[in-house]
Amino acid sequence: MVQINLPENSKIQKGKYFKDKTNSKNIRKVNIYRWDPSSGDKPRIDTYEVDMDNCPSKVLDILNKIKNEIDPTITYRRSCAHGVCGSCAMNMGGKNGLACTTPHSEIKGDINIYPLPHLKVKKDLIGDLDGLYKQYKSIEPWLKNKSISESKEIHQSQKDRSKLDGAYECIMCACCSTSCPSYWWNGDKYLGPAVLLQAYRWIVDSRDEERKKRLEKVADELKLYRCHTIMNCTNACPKGLNPAKAIAEIKKMLATT
Amino acid sequence: MQNNPLSPHIQIYKWHISSLVSITTRITGIINTIVISLLCLWISSLLLGEETYKSVNYFLSSFIGKFFVIGIIWSFSFQMLSEIRHIIMDLGYGFDLKITKITGSIVIIGSFILTILIYLIGRNLI
Numbered sequence A: 001m002v003q004i005n006l007p008e009n010s011k012i013q014k015g016k017y018f019k020d021k022t023n024s025k026n027i028r029k030v031n032i033y034r035w036d037p038s039s040g041d042k043p044r045i046d047t048y049e050v051d052m053d054n055c056p057s058k059v060l061d062i063l064n065k066i067k068n069e070i071d072p073t074i075t076y077r078r079s080c081a082h083g084v085c086g087s088c089a090m091n092m093g094g095k096n097g098l099a100c101t102t103p104h105s106e107i108k109g110d111i112n113i114y115p116l117p118h119l120k121v122k123k124d125l126i127g128d129l130d131g132l133y134k135q136y137k138s139i140e141p142w143l144k145n146k147s148i149s150e151s152k153e154i155h156q157s158q159k160d161r162s163k164l165d166g167a168y169e170c171i172m173c174a175c176c177s178t179s180c181p182s183y184w185w186n187g188d189k190y191l192g193p194a195v196l197l198q199a200y201r202w203i204v205d206s207r208d209e210e211r212k213k214r215l216e217k218v219a220d221e222l223k224l225y226r227c228h229t230i231m232n233c234t235n236a237c238p239k240g241l242n243p244a245k246a247i248a249e250i251k252k253m254l255a256t257t
Numbered sequence B: 001m002q003n004n005p006l007s008p009h010i011q012i013y014k015w016h017i018s019s020l021v022s023i024t025t026r027i028t029g030i031i032n033t034i035v036i037s038l039l040c041l042w043i044s045s046l047l048l049g050e051e052t053y054k055s056v057n058y059f060l061s062s063f064i065g066k067f068f069v070i071g072i073i074w075s076f077s078f079q080m081l082s083e084i085r086h087i088i089m090d091l092g093y094g095f096d097l098k099i100t101k102i103t104g105s106i107v108i109i110g111s112f113i114l115t116i117l118i119y120l121i122g123r124n125l126i
Helices: A059-070 A130-138 A158-162 A181-186 A193-203 A211-218 A232-236 A243-256 B017-047 B050-061 B063-090 B097-122
Strands: A013-018 A027-034 A044-051 A089-092 A095-098 A111-114 A121-123
Touching (some): A027 A059, A044 A059, A130 A193, A211 A243, B017 B097, B050 B063
Parallel strands (some): A027 A111
Antiparallel strands (some): A027 A044, A089 A095, A089 A111
């Protein structure tokens, strides 16, 4: 159900203030969401003054700088640092994206960094994505083809292959799903843009033989039709994909077949 | 996981044209359903005789009444344009980010233009 306010244990409090010690003249304030599961306190916002003269261009560089030089207790996920793994997905300046590909020059004013919206927080900037992975599993994201034996190659024309463009590039960073208000209110039932984009990827794959079954499975008032084309997903996607269009295509396929 | 806090969502998420149009469509939709029942009341006031009809008319031509009517016209215009945008989207077009911005702005600006037009036509000024 729609719940605008945060529950009592999630109300954000004012946190610590870390003053700049380098005497730099080019300083930006970075506000970061913090929550420590061992302390039992409510979440807080810590503010860091960061010397921008010695900081590379991306938001992830700021986080690394804070962790290395100011406060080693800050927790966040990161791995590849060039937009391939999807680990460092978070909310920066009010918009979801990958910290490693978002330039901090794009954010005006103080830089606000939160975990992905409407998730149970595990620690600091790490949200719990178990629900999303369960939903991903539920669409059975693997090739189903019984008629051609496993030893034989399955041919695909260039035209059929091009149908997968814009869907196979998804790195499952969850930026889109966690930006979607429908997913916030109905995340337990609505599949969300990330999973529906993957469902679309398997529905349009010419090698897959269970297209009809897949369509039937996803055709559900709550699973699919909670998409109201708010377009937050496409706006947030760090890979420039269009989950909203994929969902519309699934709806269209259901209406025409 | 029971005691873990929920990360902030609508409080911090940035608005953009498409999300604004979407939420306004919902709100105007609710307003319109209420307004349609009010319209029915207005019509049934005709059946109740001259007195009731006059008093309803008196309200509608007062300052607050006019504000009401113009608001309703805007709400209908917005809903109409937004639904046209939705029909186009249901056909699978206009999902490009730039195009959603353009169509969204058309809906917002167009709703005000339509309101003025309908008001002027209704008052026989054009």
